[in-house]
Structure formats: C-alpha cells, structure tokens
Amino acid sequence: MKKNNYSRYREITGLLAGVLVLFIFMSFAAEGFFGWYNLHNVLKDLLILMVVASGMTLVILLGKIDMSAGSVMSLASIVTTLLLSYGFNIVFALLAGLLAGAIIGFLNGYLVGVLNLNHFVATFATMSIAKGLALVACNGDIISSDSDVLLFIGTGKIFGLFFIVWFAAILLIIMFFLSTKTKFGYKIYSIGGSEQVARLSGIKTSNVYLLTYVIAGVLAAVGGIFMSGKANSGNATIGDGYEFSVIATVLIGGTPFEGGKGGLLGTLIGAMFLAILKNGLSMLGFTPAWQYALIGLAILIAIVADVSINERRKAEEKRRIKL
Amino acid sequence: MDETILEIRNISKSFSGVPVLEDINMCIKKGEVHVIVGENGAGKSTLMKIISGVYKKDKGELFFEGAPVQINSVQKALSVGISIIHQEFNLLPHRTIGQNIFLGREPIKSHFLKTIDYEHICKRSKELLEYLGLDLDPRTLVYNLGIAQQQMVEVAKALCFESKVLIMDEPTATLTRKETAKLFEIIKKLRSEGVSIIYISHRLEEIKQIADTLTVLRDGKVVGSLSIEDASIDQIIRMMVGREIKDQYERHYHTHGEEVLRTENLGAKRFSEVNINLRRGEIVGLSGLVGAGRTEIAKTIFGEDAIEKGSVYVYGKKYNKMNTQRATRLRIGLVPEDRKEEGAIVEMSIRHNIIHAVLPRLFKSSVISKKIELSVASKYKEELNIKAPSVNKLVKLLSGGNQQKVVIAKWMCADCEILIFDEPTRGIDVGAKAEIYAIMSQLVGKGKAILMISSDLPELIGMCDRIYTLKDGKVTAEFSRTEATQEKILAACV
C-alpha cells in the first residue's frame, strides 16, 4: 500500500525538491529573503495566485483552459469597489463581485459545455468581454475605496497571520476536499481522463463543465477582490496577463493540458516555485529585463523536465491501455 | 427460470443511412447465459450499445420485466439494472482500480456534502477483486496493470453494479485460458444467483461451455435463436456466415519470390528475439493474444517505435535504425489497427488521404496538380470500390469498411511492396470484408508481400501462407498453410 501512495505523489517530488533548493538558495543569496516579514508576504502573494490557480487546475483537469481568469479578476475588482463607492453595503458589494465572476464562469461553461465551442476560443473571447465590461463599468478610471473592511481583507491580520492566508487556506482545504473527496471531484477527473468513458459511465458532462467554470470564475473573482483589498482600490488592469501566470503555475505543478491527472497539491508547489522565484529574483536585484528572461527560462526548464519525466512513463502506458 | 427479463422488439438502427440493425427480436430469460454470435459487423455491438443506452435506437421497443422501458441514457440503463462490459476498455489510466470500478456511481458518505466514501470503495473493490481471484490493491493506478488485469477490473466494475442483466462484449478476447476458466466460473455463479448474462463471443468453442441459449446475428438481422443442446458448431457457423466458409477467403496461391523482409533477433519494449521473414507473393500471419506484442512488432518494423535490439533486413539490406520516412521510402506500408486515429485523417477528404503517401513521388516538382490528384484518387476509388459520391467526401462520413479501403488505397497508390495489415477487418461488415480479402489476394498476386495481424483465426487460416504465433513477446511457433488449425494456433498462443 505504501508503494502506491508513493507513486501517487511521485510526480511532484521532483518539483518539490526544486522548490526546496530554490528556497535554500534564495535564503542564502538574497538579502532580506529569509525573514518572517518577507516570507509572510510571499506566502500571501502565492496564496492569491493559488486561489485563482486552484480554479484553473479544475478546468485544466477537465482538459480545458480558462483564458478569462485575469479579466474576471479585474471585473470583480471593479464591480466590488464601484458598488462600495456608490455607498452599497460591503457584504453586498463583495457578493456582487463574486457574482460577476460566477456569471462569466457560467458563460464560459455554457459556451464550452453546452454549445460545444472550442474551450480556448470561448474563454479567449470572454477574456475580452470581461475586460471590456470592467473598463466600461469604471469608465477607465481607478476607483478608490474608503472601506476599512476591504482594506482589512487585503492587509489585515488575524492572530499574526494575514486574513488572506487564513481565508485562502480554508478555501484551499475546501477545494482540495472538493476535488479529491466528492462526487463532483471524481467526475472532473473522469471527464478529463476520457470524456467518452465518463459519458459511458452515465456522467452528465455539461453540468460538470458549467459548475467547474463557475467555480473557476468565482475563485478568480476572489483573487481579484484580494488584489483590490491589497491596494484598497479597484483597477481594471489588476488582472492583465494574470491568466498566463496562473496557467504556467498549473502546468509547472504537473497538471498537463490533456486533463485527468495532476491536482491541487502540484499546483500549490507550482505556485510556491513561481512566487519564490519572482520574489527571490527581485530581492537579488535583477532588473525587470533580466527577470523577464530568467522567469521565462525557469518556466521552460520546469516544464521540459516535467515533460521528459512523464514522456517516458507515457510511452510505457500507451502500450498497456487503449482508450 | 422461464421468466423473461428483457425483451427486444423490432429494434432498428442505421448509421449515416446505412442500416446496421433491422427488426431485431429477442428474448432474454432470467438467470440464463444468452450468447450472441455473429461475424464482425453483424451488429452485435451496436445492439448491445442500444440496450445499454449508449446509442439511441431508430425504431422498436424494449421490455424489461414485462414493462416497456425507454432506455435513452447510460444512467437509465444502469438504474434499470443493465450494465455492460464494453469491447474496448473503459478505464481511466490515472485513477485507481477502486475509482474505476465505481466510476459514475460512487458511494456517498454524506449526502449533504456529496462526499465519496473511498474507504467503502476500497473495501468493496477488494472484495470484488478477491471474488474474481485477484490479489490487487484497489489503490493501484490502472496504468500499472497488465491487459488481463484490466479486463478483470472491467468485469469487477460490471459486477458491482449488482445488475439484473449483464452484457459482456467479447470479454475473453484478451484473457488467458486460466483467466477465462475463472471468468466462466464467475458467470456460472452469477447465473445461479439469477443474473442474466448476454455474452458476445467469437470463440465458438467457448460457447458450448457456458451458453444456455444462442442467437445468431447476420448483417443486422436475427438469423435464429436456439437452445444450446440443439446446436452444433457447424450449424452455428453456417448460420453465421450464411454460406460455406471457404467462399470468403478467395486465395490463389502463387510461387513465392525472393525474400523482402526479415527480422533478426528484433527486440523492443514488449517483445524480443523475434525472427520472422516475408517473401514476395506471400501473406504471412501473426497470431497471438492482445498484448502479445503483435502490433508492437509491426510498428517497430515500420519505424514508429524504436528498434532496441537486433535489426530489420529489407530487400536484403540491413537496418539497425528505422523511422517511418525510411520505411515509406522502402515501400513499406502499414494499415494500422486503429483506423480513425492512425490510419486515415478522418477530417480530410478521400482524395487527400489516398494520395497522402505518394505525394512526394507523384509530384516530383513538389507542386500539386489538382487534375492529376483527382484522376489518381478517382482511379483507386473505382479500383477498390470505395462507396462515396465523390473523392472529395470527408473520410469521417464513410462506413468502417470504406474507411479501411481508403487506408489500403493510400498504400496501393504509393505502390508499396511490403504491406502490414493490422486487424484489417475489425469492425467491418461482411461484404467489405470479402472485398478486402480479395484486394489482399490480388496484391500478393502482383508479387507484393503482406504481413497480416489478426485475432480472427479463421480469417488468418483462410488467408495466410504461413502463420507465426506469439506469446508474451516471443515467437512460439510457425505453421504452414496446410498445418494450421485453430486448435494448434491457440495452443501456441496461450
């Protein structure tokens, strides 16, 4: 039994080792890296990334993609702060922000799961739509918020830990639970493994698509609200390009585009990798130009390493099973 | 015992206008093993898929325990109590055995949270596996299993549905004798527990062992149903084929020419020490169970898989490395097992597919002339009698037999000297089958050499000059046309 548990996590041990090496290296090399203040902030940023990436992980586990995540963050940020600035109740504003994410998510799910549109095309389009709606709603302006609650969400601490850390941790536990222990999570893995097999097993795929995209939308909205909490203002550019970081995180974490394998644990390690790398490179004093090149290189190396390990395994498995 | 559990009345189904099932009537009694036989393409699998809710029927009715039922989804079939083990595996490689067994109907621990009771899954799976005589941990990922073990997982999956009707579509195709015997024991046990089993098989010798009733399908129609006591093997065959078997395999035997292909201690992932040869004017068969390494040998010779040991001699020249480009330049062609994924580009037209392999040779200047393309493609379409209004029709819209003919046309068009046919007639209707045999016969008549892989023993025996048998990646025997019998071959394979 032990052997099997091992094999389940074998795929992420390499990456975990990489993260540890990176961490140790940065601790020695980068001044100010190894310290509670900095690590606490890194933790906060990586958890924001992770919240959005956990929704993306589910989508990629299904064998799909969600290009609209970044735009949904911007939209949620704008909706929430805009309503706050009109004097609405904070709870209402937050819920409206989440609802905006859910609506875009539903649109994605409907286009992909019900109308059978190509997932990339559909979410690529909603990416523009959500960004456009955010810009139109805020009239191209930055919206400041006077809400102490929103500020607390972004920067407040409970028992010495950031609110975001607590909240994200709970959220991630729920997501982890959802994806590995519940019927819904099982369905995601089944559909991602083979849509045909899932259908033959009587799973209604369109519902799973809808729900997964809605969850991804809501989680992206949570990420957007966290971000606007950190800045205590709403900005339609908050999530520009964020979807790419999120997708890179998921892929580095060992959940490939084919779907059906991988999971949140890997994504968490992927998020650690990217967050530590970014923070460390910046602490080491690399200019943005060098950071561009080095981050890109690190992503490629991580993926190539992962691919070459999995490629060998895949060749094995191809001979064994035919689907 | 005489109580009818499932009645099929007047069921018809057609695909793309081609009738596959016509007015099928059948009665399945409670607690019987009802064997359905028929040639490939007779409509057995389609019928089973209709009963299990995968396909929708065009016409007809189903009665379950005397009451009419509308089975319009897999879910519905399962809830009624009908489950199926498909011919192709329906397992998810990256999930555990337990998760696969309970796929789609996982037990729920808490209804509020809809959590899955994985403990129960493992416990129950363990029981089922033990019941099937397998010592496996239900937490093992399926891709770590061998073919036979996967098949048993499929059986376990169907068993745990506690269904009243269990359909098994060729469950023994990949099992060893021991495993088959075990499966039969289980079938008998289930029968005694009142479960009805619809059993589809090609292996006539098995039927006598387990069947209570037998229904023969041919060309989408029921030829007849009879009790097993009344049936003799000869009679069954006659009913299945509708004519004498020999008619099918139209072979003219020729004197063999020089050797064109030889492997010397060829070895790769799933096989080793393979020594076979092939001469002009000859069809050589490769027989073995699924997983014995037949397809792998073919793909290694063709250069899709890497040669790890030994070498391949083509026209007497030695090659230690092979890739698909070199193979095609050497005029080797592969008609793969999986037509839709490996044989033809189904999203493209017949024309594109037919001239695909010959392109660089047909158009030396590398500029494609549509006129030549059309004429060449049309010529082969006529020659192989591909049934389509024009060569511009997309391959995905053709029937299986015609798709296969397109793949063969591709290699004929490229003027291949050595052709490898991997399961060339799987899933093809009888008429097209005979046509494909005729084409093969004609090809060797022209001095080409054919290596043929097939699970269909009568077909192999009928077509081949020589047959090699394989077991666990090693050649176990070689039979000439005159020596080969089904029994001998089977014995060498298991």
Place this chain on the structure above:
Amino acid sequence: MKKAFTVFLVVLFSISVFSVSAAPYPGAVGKKATLILKDLTNPVWIQAAEGAKAAAKDFGMQIEVVAPIVSNNNDEQIQLVQQAIAKRKDIMILTPADSKGIVPAVTELNKAKIPVINLNTKINNESGRANSETFVVADNITCATLCATELARLANGSGEAIILQGPSGGQVTIDLTKGAEDTFAKYPGIKLVDKKEAKFDRATGYKVTQDMLITYPNLKIIFSCNDEMALGAVKAVEEVGKLGKIFIGGIDGNKDAMASIKEGKLNTTVFKNFWLQAYTAVEAAAKFLDGQKLPALIPVDLGIVTKENVEKYLAM
C-alpha cells in the same frame, strides 16, 4: 610589511575621511535607499535610474533601483515596497504607478518608520494614512497642463482636439487626460471631440490617428499622453499633408521626439527630465537623512520644448 600595512590603513582612512568630509550631506553617507519606479524597460525610466545612481554616488548613499516586471503594475509595486521593508532600507523613494492603490503599502512604510520621498506622481493621501516627507513634483497633471496650454496657444485657442491615451484604466492615462481636459476647458474655442486609447505605442498611435483624421476632418489639436504615440500621430498627419495645420504635442521629452521637433514635425513635448527628477529625489532623501527639514513640495523644472528652445534640450 607591517609598516606597509599601517601606511595602507592610514591612507585608506584618510581617503574615507576625505570623502565623508567632501559629502554635502554627511548624515546620508552609507545609508541604504530604494527607488521604486513605474517601469524599467522604457528609455525614460532608465534615464531616471541613471540619475538616481549618479546622485547616490555623489552623496555616498547605496541605492537600489527597482520596478515592476509588468510596467505600471500596482500589485508588483506593493510587493517591491514590502521587499524594501524586509531589507530594512533607510529611506524609500517611491514613484507610484497607481496613486490610490499604493496607499496601503505606504501605510506599511509609515508603520515600519521608513521615510518616504514621493516622486513624480502624488500618493493619494486623502485618508491621512499614507504620509510622505516631501513630494518631488513632476506630476502628470502639470505636464498635461503645460503641453495642452502650448497646443492651445499654437492653435490660437480654437479648434477641435483629441487626446491619445495610454492603456485604459491606468493612472498615467487618467492623470494626463484630466490635465489636458481641464486645460482645454479653459478655452471656449477648443472643443475636445474624442479620447482614444492607443496603448502608449507608436504603431497604434499611428493607426488611431489615421482613423481620427478621417472622422474629424477639421481636427486641429492632437494631445498625446506620451511621445511614442505623438510620433505615430506625426507620421499619420504627415502622410495626409496636414503638418503645420494640426498641432501635435507629446509628453516625456524623448530624444527622437526632440529631433522631430527640431525638424518641425512634432510641435511640442514636455521635457520631464527624468534624470533630474530622480537626482533631485535622491538629493531630497539625502537631505532628509542628514536631518534637514524638507519643504512639502520640491518642484523639478519641467520644460516645455518647442521649436525655439529645442536646441537647448537636445544639448542636455
């Protein structure tokens, strides 16, 4: 040997003493500062980095110049602020990409008792939680006002005007647009007919201007939020032969923009003198560390560049 070593030490000591005594702000020597810019890929911001480094050398300070990877990204700036706190810097010079969004980070700096020198764009301190020691003014509203006033003067205070904007939703765009709008509003003859996003990009500025020239045939003023787009607009206007009839103004004071002014194509730009901005800010930081009182505002000379005075700026 020992003697030689002693001599060496004495020399070393005297050099250091000399250098300290030469420093105008002795209290700042050896202090660590961080300068956070909006961007470090754009030429003008790289000038700023050079200015800051020159100043740090002059005043014997250690300076680290950083910027977000994605230009003008507020969230990354917040992270950079936090990194500076983690590194226990003595002083922070901050160029916020988002004057509202940076507030929580500045609050954190205040809490960590790291003094803040605000540069270029004003930190929005309506809440009173984001205190800075001084503001080195080279803000975009002022720039926009300068440029728009010059354009209005050239157009004799009348005619149709458009604004070419940077990416929608960004602080720079918002400020510059506001400055230009407010200025044009002072001239009853000037009608602001449109605002268009051209992404701070020369190619897009060119393309959008083409469309604008078709849409508004009587266009007289093009106010561009940076020189890149302005030069794109110049190209488009040049191609329809309307140079001299349409007045184009940019912001930043790029070298090629000034070359274009010299050729008589671009009409005006605002020389933001990023080098001097950064130098001034670092000097202010040095003064502060030296215990001097800083004025609330330190203006940096923003020059409006025209054909008449372009030679002077090109020589700089």
Place this chain on the structure above:
Amino acid sequence: MKRIAGFALNYYKIILLFAILSVSSSVTQDPLQNIKNMIMIQAPFVMIYSFGMTLAVITGGLDLSLGSVAAFSTCAAAFLIIKDQIFLGIAVCLLIGAGLGLLNGLLITKAKVNPFIATYGMDWVIRGAVYIMMSGAMIYHFSNDFKIIADGSFLGISNLVYISVAILLILMFVFQKTVFGRNVYSTGANTKVSRLTGVNTDLLIIIVYMISGVLASTSGLLYVARLDCAEAFLGKNFGLQALAATLIGGTSLQGGKGGVGNTVIGVLIMVFLMNCLNVLKVSTLWQDAVFGLVIVVSALLEMAKQRYANYLQL
C-alpha cells in the same frame, strides 16, 4: 429559404465585412481615403504577423512569441541598418526570426512541450533578452533607402500592399499547392497518421515555426521602416491580436483547417471593425467587449457552418 441560409452561412464573413464597411463609409466624409488607409496601411501590418500565427495554428499549435520575436530581430538588425548596412540588416533580422522560430519548433517537437507554454515561455525569454540588449536605447532616424520599403509606393499603391500580397500569394501557393503545404495540413489534422504515412512531422512543424518567426520579424521590420524607430517594446500585443484575427478568420485550433486566405478576411474584419468603432465615435472602452463578442459570434457561426456542411454531405 434553405439555400439562402446556406449562402449566408458560407459567406457570412464577406457579408459582415461589407456591412461594417458600409456603416463606416456612410458616416465618414472621406470614405475613399478611409478605405485606402485601412487596406493599404493598417491591414498589411497586422496581416503579416497574423499569417505567422495562422500557420502555427494549422499545425495544431499556436505562437505567442510573435511580438517578442519581432522586437528582438528588428532591434538587433537596427544596429546594422542604422549604419546603412541595409541588406545585411534585413538578412540578419530574418535570420534571427527563423532562428527563434527554430527554438520554438525544437521545444515543441523534440522536447515535446505544449506549444502554448513553449511559446509563452519563449516570449518571456526573448522579451527579456531584447530589454537587456537595448537597455533603454532606441534606434531611430534611418536612411531613406531603408524607410522606402514601407513608406514608398508604386503606381499609387503602397509598397506595404505589394509586400503583403506577395507574402500572401507565396504562402497560399506553398500551403495550398505544394506537397510541403499539403503535408503541413495533414500533420495539423492528425500528426500520428501523417507520421505513419512517412511524413517527417517534426521537421515540418519546426519549419512552420521558423516561417512564423520570419513573418514576425518581417512585420517588425516594416513597422520599424514605417515609424522610423526600433524599440524594445515593439509588438507587445501581436500575439493576442494575431490569434484573434486567426480565430475570426475561421482557422480552427484543432489544426489542419483554415488558412492564410481566411486570415486575410479575419484581419480585414478586425481592422474594419476597429475603424468603424472609431469613426462612429464609440468610446475605446467598448473595444475589448466588442471584440470578445465578435470572436464568440464568429466561432458559433463557424460551428453552424460546419454542421450545415456535414448535414449537406450526409
């Protein structure tokens, strides 16, 4: 009725194109100049790099590194061109484009990295490299001999049109009429079948990414010539814009379908639409939303068209 529906589905893009054009022409005072602007100047730029994306999409991948390839190759070449070594500069530019394409292709075929993440990672690396190389410099004031490439015209038609049409014709010929092109389509539609038919699929994919790189650097070069300035942030939105144009044009992400001809229509729709919004004085804030809608609608119509075609064939 059915026939009209079929016609509308087959030619909806052309219909849409004319609809947009007639709207924009009806509100402008100088529609001729407007159309001239769009077709002669605006469209050719977008078209050339969109072709690169289209080719990558035909192989079943995509190329997100177009913009940074354009920036890197032109910036490197600009150092030569500014010294009046124009031909050498152009050659270097195209070679770098091809070289970076080669890297993309190798990552995708040999290292087996998904094209999305491979070209995305490369985009970061190349963009970083060009920032480092330029470190804030800009290169401008090129000689007229160089600028004429994009600025000049012949018989009243801009050189850009000649260049882009020439590229279009060459690509159409190569990809529709030659064995190479045919094999690229086959590889895109089903790589495995193509390999099993004796096509060197890896080589083909690598070549296609190289062509894509060359096209990116060509369009970069034209931008530099037209705007007289080489700078590190050229082409930041090339990738996504080209993808949008390709998708609107109807080239499917599944690979093996569509083509550069479709992309011409896609680019024209994009350019015409953007122009239409501008001349209708619609706020730029709406642009993103409108584009998203256009992509969804055209994808849905494309799907309807496919279904209709299949229905007709049955």
